[in-house]
Amino acid sequence: MFILFALLGYLIPATAQSQNFKIDTLQYQGTANNIVNLVILGDGYTKDQLEDYAADSKQFTNYFFSIEPFKQYSSFFNVFAIRTISEESGATHDCKASDCVQGDTDLGKFPKRYNKFARDHAVPVTHPKTIFGSSFDNGGLHRLVVPQKNERIEEVLKTHIPNYTQVVVLVNSPFYGGSGGKWATSTVNFKSNDIAVHEIGHSFAQLADEYWAGNQYAIESVNRSQTADVNAVPWKYWLGKDGVGIYSYGGKGSPSTWFRPHEYCKMQYLLAPFCPVCQEQFVASIKRKSSPFIAVKPILNNVLTLDSVQKFTLRLAKPSPNTFKLIWSLNNETIAQNIDSIYLDPGMLHSGANELKVIIQDTTDLLRNPSYLNYRDSIVWKLNQLQSNALAKPTNRWADTLETCFGGDQVLTVKMPVAGLEYRWYETASGIPIGTGTNVFIRNLSQSKKYHVVAHWKDKTSQQSEILLKTLAKVEKPKDIRIRIDKKKNKVQLTVQEKPDTRYNYIWLNADGSPIYEWDAFNGEYVRPTGANNKLVLDRSMTVRKVYVQKVDKETTCKSDRTEVIF
Structure with a gap:
């Protein structure tokens, strides 16, 4: 019988320690690797108080990310709250510290959460059974609240979130207290959020108190x-x-x-x-505890061989506002800056080993120490080409034909432009260069023409990619505008005298080019035009006034030249 009870006594604690608790994910960046995993634990919360714990952990998280520099660097954090359960509520008060004020406090007379109890508020002696055994009166200071069951904390973390970075223990006590050390600890006093953030300063950044806490802390x-x-x-x-x-x-x-x-x-x-x-x-x-590279494609583990244009993509944790300076380099030559993805042409690689590298420098004003300013994050893709390749033929954004209005402007664009390449554009018939870059502008088009683009890298030139700029039929401007003056109503009516055609309507403009809305006589206001809009009613002016009218092809939205109307 003794052996049986002894075994039961051994097994029961082991079973309790293997308990699984629900995890609330309060913030998640898509990965738990190479990122700051902030884990919140509750001590002194019974099963019936877990909703209080959920509210406390959310309130702390919201406050934490309202404080600088966490506000700017929030994308570097995951936040998890483990719903740890205690048998009894509260924290241990031995009241042995010299600054402890012992006395009974009827908590029923106060709000349940975030009581405004100062440091010297009377506290009762209590010894609740809690999961982590958090207690006041450590180091001779009543306000120094420390979890005593460190092995239990380690076990919960190991079985729930083993790759934690920073731990915050919220202790379900209304009295003022907290501590730093391995676990940042805070009660849920009305100052709890500030206490917790202060204590994280000790645990996370190894900051010292800037008030005098005693000679024992003078380091x-x-x-x-x-x-x-x-x-x-x-x-x-x-x-x-x-x-x-x-x-x-x-x-x-x-x-x-x-x-x-x-x-x-x-x-x-x-x-x-x-x-x-x-x-x-x-x-x-x-x-030190994270990396801005949340995810990269292709993955970095394998040596790559490119046989066609390949996209390389970064998913980054960035400060807000973004202070990153980002450089892409191919074999130590810069090919792109401050973009999160590029296309790479195998024709840019030489035979044998190649390296595509990304370097990130944080230019934030929050750093001044040269050892921090000079820090760089980087990743490298290894590439191995069996032979030297030709540059790929560029692709036009709109295939081989692009329509445009007569007399209008157009933009020629390379689809999926490759980082580092120079794109040169030409008028095909004459061979005249018209510009360089991934976008070139063509002005005042009056006839259809062919253009082409060629990619250049060092001594290599790609095949040309051709596109037809097709000029649409010219929309003739209105010619016959009738002006009728109504002296009784003190109005002027302008009417375009053309044969009705449902394909077209008209827009009217002030002398400065701004649009004129039509007059709604019933409501006594100007409204957006409907229908053909071939009539315009305006207030009569005592001085000479000028407006314009244009004819619009409703199918293509191309417009005619402006017709001037003076009255």
Whole structure:
């Protein structure tokens, strides 16, 4: 019997630890690899309080991405909330810290969520059974809330989201508290969102507190130093920018010998924004823990051999606003910039090994330290060609024929233009060059003509691709305009005197070329024209007035030249 109970005692905890919890996906970028996976865990939430936990985790997430620099770099984050269940609600209060104010608080008299309890609010001694054992009164400070069951946290993460980057533990207690360390921890006090973000500063970016927390925390950091030398302080590249300087922690004792970069930063005051020095560290940490390359096509694992024009595509996590400078290079020669996809022609490759490379530099103003400014993200496709190929014949966007209005303009466009190639356009009959690039403009066309385009790369030239610009029939402008003046109504009626043809209608223009709407006598206002619109009624003017009328082919929308009407 003893052995049986001993085995049961061993198996029951093991079964509990293998429990699966529901995961809420609050933000997802399409992959969980090479990205910051922010995981939220709940402690002290019973099964009946999971909806409270869901609301708390969503509120934290929304707040988190309202704070800079997370707002700008939100596309580098996934956010998952694991609905961990505790047997009992709350957190442990031993009230052994010297600053703990012990006393009973009737929580029934207060709102259920986000109570405005200050640090010195009276708290009852409690020892609830929670999944991670979060407790107050750590390190001699009542507000220092720390999960005690680290192995349990590790086990939940391992079985649910093993590739986590940053963990936030939300503790279901209304009293003020939190901590940094391995797990950023915060209660759901009314200041909880600011507490959690502050604690993430410790866990995610290794930031120091910019208030004096005690001699035990007096260590060098990117935002805390015992030197006041402007040439040696860790934030020297930010001095003089947006309030960054060298400020003492205090006037006496140990605090007077340590320095911080700013007088108003979230690492000192919860309601403040992060100072430029801390924001830079967050951005640098995001870059260390993630990659902007969410997905690429073709995949990078294989050596490629091209036998036709191939598209290469990037799916990127980008800051907002986008501060990326992106360069595509083929065998160390730049062929395109600041675009997410290109076409590559096998005729651009030499026989043997080739490399197509993408380099990304973040030009954000949030970085000043040269070690961060000079950082680059990159990927490389390996290509191996068995032989040298000819350049592919360009493809016209509209095949071999493109119609245009008589006297109008047109644009000739290369379909799927290849990065790095130069496209040269010619009038076919005369051989006269008309322009270079993927788009060329032809003005004032009065007759049908053929044009062609040729691609160039180094010493290679493709076959020409020809297109016919077909000029449509000319729309003759109106010739007979009758002017009738109604002195009683003080109106002028203009009428185009032409044989009715349902294929055409008319548009009227002011002297400056702006359209004139027709007069609706019943409603007493101008409205958009309907029907043939061959009549126009205007207010009579005491001075000479000029308007224009054009005839429009409703099938092609081509217009005639303008006919001037003076009255």
